[in-house]
Amino acid sequence: MTIVENELEVREGVDRETVEAVQNMGSYKYGWNTDIEMEFAPKGVNEDIVRLISAKNNEPEWMTEWRLTAFRRWVTMTEPTWAMVHYPEIDYQDLYYYAKPKSLDEKPKSLDEVDPKLLATYEKLGIPLKEQMILAGVEGAEGLVADARKVAVDAVFDSVSLGTTFQAELAKAGVIFCSITEAIVKYPDLVKKYLGSVVPQSDNFFATLNSAVFSAGSFVYIPPNTRCPMELSTYFRINAENTGQFERTLIICDKGSYVSYLEGCTAPKRDTAQLHAAVVEIVILEDAEVKYSTVQNWFPGDEEGKGGIYNFVTKRADCREARAKVMWTQVETGSAITWKYPSCILRGDESQGEFYSIAIANNMQQADTGTKMVHLGRNTRSRIVSKGISAGKAQNTYRGLVSMHPRAKNSRNYTQCDSLLIGDQCGAHTVPYIEVKNNSSRVEHEATTSKVDDDQLFYCRARGMDEEEAVALVVNGFCREVLQALPMEFAMEAQSLVAISLEGSVG
């Protein structure tokens, strides 16, 4: 930490992170790219490409067939148009579906053998790939975290995983944490049993495309009665131009176990939009609990809306047995287009789903995001807290479903979605679906839309803050409920992101 930053701390009652973030406002921080020799599959997608991706990953025959089934389904499907997002037509034949750094032709035995250029990429992003390091989500965090918690990282670069840290230590606890491609080869029984069991190959246009062409993504298995000894995380980096990233993550939390999983993502600044269509499947068995936290910071495109990531993601958790619990927390600040609805299938009796979301859209960004809570079991509980912030010319939509099936007696849902508008050129929308089919359940939904309160701003300004600082502070207060649900390291990063994302939105 530099002396200047220390001086900033003097002002009482203001979060240091907020001030730092406002201070450091240098638009998108992760917009640089790594100049490295890449190997691409030919542009476009067809059965040969699907077979090629499968072969590149050394997959067994059943996996290739699984992909082909998905691909054949996909060609019969049409892109959904119901979301409140508008973008030029995507030419699915004008993309690379597989890109891998050349240096990874020979799979490195350990991270030490990985091309230093790649390692430097992650270092620059603040992602520790050396086991002795702790996660430095925010610069200077080391000093604050004396009792540093360990975080295992799976680092994904375009279509391949570079490696996974702490594998040995995790293995001692019986935890499997590796890339999905590795799992398909090493743990075929687990993969066969669970892959596609939450998000089937035919689920939706983007998930089906993912099923056909996915590569990289993480695989997690927590054995029964195990508290995962450290937080697991995957860091996704899109680097190559005109390349889509299609990762697939599968998490299985066996009976009585617990895991907290973090996900981060960034991409370089490019003039052309890039496609990201991921699938995350989570299976939670009896008495198990999964926390899944995302800080999504893909390149949002420039102020005129040029470039940026089109983020079409299907995430779903299946609380398959009694008392299973899942908590989704997301901070969505990046991407030109966000189309994402992390969902909970509450199948087991007394299972619980929670969804906490902050979605920030600035400039020309468009976000259509929310959740689905499908209550199937008795005495199931769900809670939704969504905070949408729109600035510039951005459009931000909350879209959600709460469904109480006839069988889901005595269930509860509470939903709160608040929208904040900064400036008169943006839009904030709420599209909730509420379906209640029994009377012992209780469903409550509240939504508000407002602007940054003038009195609060005036109060901050009167205490010497400039307008952008004041807005950042008020917005952080607006988001507090969600920020508090994040693991500590993420909370700090998210708080500063909130401020960065709103840069230039005032005045």
Add this chain to the structure above:
Amino acid sequence: MAVALAKEDALAARLAALDLPQGGFTRAARAAAVARLQALGLPGKRDEYWRYTDPAALTAVAPPTAEASDAQGEVPVFDGLDRVKLVFVDGVFDPARSDDPTLAGAEISRLATADAADIHWAQGIYGALEAAGQNPVPRPLAALNTAAATDGVLIRVTARAARPVNLIYVHESATSDAILHHCIKIEAGADLTLLETGPAGARFNKVLEVDIAEGGRFHHVRTQGRDHARRAATHVFARVASGALFKSFTLTANGALTRNEVVIDIVGDDAVTHVAGAALGDGATGPFHHDDTVFVTHRGVRCESRQVFKKVLKHGAIGVFQGKILVKPGAQKTDGYQISQSLLLDDDSQFLAKPELEIYADDVKCSHGSTTGAIDEEALFYLRSRGVPVQEATALLVLSFLADAISEIEDEALQTEIFTVLEGWLARHKA
């Protein structure tokens, strides 16, 4: 493609079964409505806007038969009020049963007669408000109405109308297919209360277009007939100018299928619009499916809109609420509020809701809420422990639950009328 073709066939069959009038002053509007309908097609259950209500019975060539229910000596609603009664029997105006349509401050004519002429003050309203209301969500049944309606009333209000106008719909034939189209023009500063009562027919398609000029006031209270098997699709299209007031309340008790759409376009500043509804459904006496679909567009500044919808459902009754507040760019200082609540009296009933906000202005205050659940056990226990029998206690709690919607009616005498109807229903349908 197959779906599109099936839709075309269904529309062709529906239009063939109707004897489309050529019209006088409505001629152009009717032709445009047919073209609109051909472009839109009839609604189907795969349409997003019909997600929770299957329109098949509303679009079928012939209506499903529905016997008129016997009122069993009940006192008709609003009987004690001094009003101008206009009676429609199975969709046709009945002058013999109606009052003399003269009213100080207003001019009343019948669509069937007025449409013989080529010129009429309603020319700028008939089909025009409906056409404007087709965007951004299509409402094909309303376009069908504009094309096919032969009867209805046209009321121009130039001052404060001396008495309320009561449209009384009588259902006699089990196969009647009533299509009515009313136009109301409230001139600047004028004031009208419109009452609507009764089930109208085995199937009823109604459009009410209301154009309220600056400072005009329009109060609307309707009770939809309690025939068990009747089906209805109604549309209210309102254009509200600066400083005007629009208030509409609907009580629905029974009916196999009801879809009430209210489309409000607030074009001026400082206007106030309230839409409220109370629905009571008991599936024991036949299917009950009630759908309130509301779309409020704010274009002016400092306008207020409220939507208050309450439903009490039992024995497999289904309640639907689709409400939307759209705040256009520049509609600053908008105060938009929307609440939809359901009381499910047993485990078979369902409540399906889609309360939407779409906002393009920053200095606004908009909120919506929606709750669903059973009757409050604690409140019930409280009443019972004080000696109130369970049925009475339930009735009391139901009435208090609905009271928020009913209190949206400004006139207290009308509120009392509605409470009387409700109490009668609760007595007949013991919990």
